[in-house]
Amino acid sequence: MDFEYSDRVKQLLERLRGFMDEHVYPVEKTFHEQLQEDRWGEPKILQELKVKAREAELWNLFLPDPRLGAGLTNLEYAPLAEEMGRVLFASEIFNCSAPDTGNMEVLTQYGSREQQAQWLRPLLEGEIRSAFAMTEPKVASSDATNIETSIVRDGDDYVINGHKFYISGALNRRCKIFIVMGKTDAENPDRYRQQSQILVPSDAPGVNIIRPMTVFGYDDAPEGHAEIIFENVRVPAENLILGEGRGFEIAQGRLGPGRIHHCMRLIGQAQRALEMMASRSEERIAFGRPLSKQGSVREDIAKSACEIEQARLLTLKAADQMDRHGNKAAKDLIAMIKIVAPQMACNVIDRAIQIHGAAGLGQDFGLAQQYAYARTIRLADGPDQVHMMQLGRNLAARYLAESQGGKHDH
Incomplete structure (x- = not known):
């Protein structure tokens, strides 16, 4: 696979990062303040940012159908989803948040013309x-x-x-x-x-x-x-x-992209936690010197960078296989990254919390809520154990068949 992003993806990523820097990071505090006023409504700042995102043509980036969305492959969407994942509410700004993305994919792939007119269109427009x-x-x-x-x-x-x-x-x-x-x-x-x-x-x-x-x-x-x-x-x-008895068929079509999208966003969260961890370790003085001078802190930063990069590469490989051969053919790789990425994010965010001390547990840095989200994804779209059970079963059967076929005889 080619690890170099296309020129179009590079341009989109540059625009998305610019949007995040200019419009999203500066208003994280405002978002949470407005949310206190109306817990289940839409904060005014979110409404304003959605208008800006549409004007910037950063809308429905997840949909591979160019008539409805950006027309990106899974591999092309991965770095964009990672960037959005750095802020918990950012995906919603670009109409790329779960569970709407999965539901839009279901209606696009399986919905009748009437169902699409009634429900898919307003979802694509961000009206509902x-x-x-x-x-x-x-x-x-x-x-x-x-x-x-x-x-x-x-x-x-x-x-x-x-x-x-x-x-x-x-x-x-x-x-x-x-x-x-x-x-x-x-x-x-x-x-x-x-x-x-x-x-x-x-x-x-x-x-x-x-x-x-x-x-x-x-x-x-x-x-x-x-x-x-x-x-x-x-x-x-x-x-x-679609019809009676087709529920599992629809669920499998929905869950492949949904699972890998969660992993993409989690990598963005973990990357941001790593950056926060590194900055904190340089700024914080303990026992007469910065935390970054402590061997254990350096090890935490190094391990975190390694684990994030491993998960990122596995995500890209799974996305590439989905694009080339379809979700079913890529099911083992999707299972692997669904096992790996949430646990990785939990580990990295936990280290970041530790290096932030008591403040890492509170509301000022957002790490505690990020950890809660990462831990949730170890259950959402199938628990770790189910993915490991199915992956282990598939691999055992495959390697047995290969050995009996003489492929591994030396």
Whole structure:
């Protein structure tokens, strides 16, 4: 693979970095202050920055379809996502934040023309936000075949009943649509054909938001993570996406890019934490000399730089394979980076917290909230253990087949 970014990507990256320097980093404090005034709305500064981002033609960078987005490959998008990831709310400025990105990809790839007109267009324009409702509190959702929410046909409608939680984005008042995963055929002997996905307006009767769930005490406003009960929620049959029993197919199409996008953003966060760690170590004096003179601190900085670069290269390789051969062919590399990047980010941010001392635990540097996000991604889009289980299974079968085929006989 070619590690040199194209001229177009270099130009986009330069423009994006300039935008971040001029408009985003200087207003981080303003964003959080405005958020205190209205936890689940959209801070005024965010609205203003979105207008500027569109004017700068830095909008929908994640979408590979040039008719809808920037027309970038996964490999080309990687450094841009990393740059946005340096600030927790920055991706939203450019209409590149989860879960909207995954939902837009679902509607682009699998949605009907009517579904696209009603929901994809306003999402692409940044007029509304969305959520993806899969995880449930009463079953181990790491095995999605366990999901119990029912989606039952009744005449021209489907009726949805179920209990979901940690539904990211659902608390934001601009969230107007959920993609809900549940069972349309619970008795199907093929457990992977029991599930379907359906579009549910957030204001539909019977959609009951119970409470915001916290992550290490953070409510992650203005998106949040909702606990929701769907009680006899009725939507038109045409809200079903792709067809009954196609839920896993849609989920797999959604999760490949979604997983690697999280990893791209986490690398940006870890890189920023490393830079903060290095600056702090030079500025802070302890026992008569800068922290950077301490061997253990130098080791933390060096290890962090090595781990970030390893994760960055693995991300680029996975993205390149997705572009060349498709998401399915790249599934092992996607699993590898989904295992590696969140743990790497947790380690690097943890070292940065340690070097910042007590201040690293508070609100002034943002490291604690960054750590909470990185730790979340070790569970989001599949826990580490599931990815390791599937990766180990795939590799064992592949190497056995290769050895029996004589490829490794020496």
